[in-house]
Amino acid sequence: MIKKFKIFFLFFFIIFNPLHAEEKIAYIDIEFLLNESIAGKLITSKLETQYKSNIEKFKLSEKKLIEEEKNIISKKNILSEVEFNKKIEVFKKKVDIFRQEINNSMKELNEIKNKSTSILIKNINPIIEDYAKNKSIDIILSKKFILLAKSDLEITDEILKILNEKIKEIKFE
Numbered sequence: 001m002i003k004k005f006k007i008f009f010l011f012f013f014i015i016f017n018p019l020h021a022e023e024k025i026a027y028i029d030i031e032f033l034l035n036e037s038i039a040g041k042l043i044t045s046k047l048e049t050q051y052k053s054n055i056e057k058f059k060l061s062e063k064k065l066i067e068e069e070k071n072i073i074s075k076k077n078i079l080s081e082v083e084f085n086k087k088i089e090v091f092k093k094k095v096d097i098f099r100q101e102i103n104n105s106m107k108e109l110n111e112i113k114n115k116s117t118s119i120l121i122k123n124i125n126p127i128i129e130d131y132a133k134n135k136s137i138d139i140i141l142s143k144k145f146i147l148l149a150k151s152d153l154e155i156t157d158e159i160l161k162i163l164n165e166k167i168k169e170i171k172f173e
Contacts, residue, residue, distance in 0.1 A: 029143040
């Protein structure tokens with residue numbers, strides 16, 4: 001408890017120290033920029049389209065596997081036990097491959113999302129730096145780490161306008 005108090009006191013002292021009164025501080029909501037910017041919305045739209053396409057493809061494959069399973073089961077009494085077991089093993093391998101394809105597809109979408117988000121953030125950083133320089137802002141904090149602050153210190157909307165003017169699309173494929 002004492003350690004937390006010391007950290008709080010130190011943080012409070014640094015922020016509200018009269019020697020730092022001239023420093024200008026602002027905060028920004030990066031998640032909002034990623035989700036609401038033109039480039040961010042385009043990334044989300046492309047990922048959703050790819051996801052839906054994958055789902056349709058996998059539904060067709062699943063339907064074929066179900067039909068194949070029914071076909072194998074219907075031949076259980078006709079085939080010898082050895083032949084039936086061979087067909088079951090082949091079918092199990094197909095199911096394993098199908099599951100692996102789904103996992104690979106999801107992994108690929110996550111990688112694309114992470115890569116595109118990273119590229120967008122790299123493009124946002126210089127915009128924030130220029131804005132801070134032009135407005136003489138000394139410190140810009142992330143909104144998710146702020147417990148309480150004046151709303152007039154938030155610069156998210158201003159950065160969003162600049163971002164939408166400068167970056168319309170992120171190439172990530």
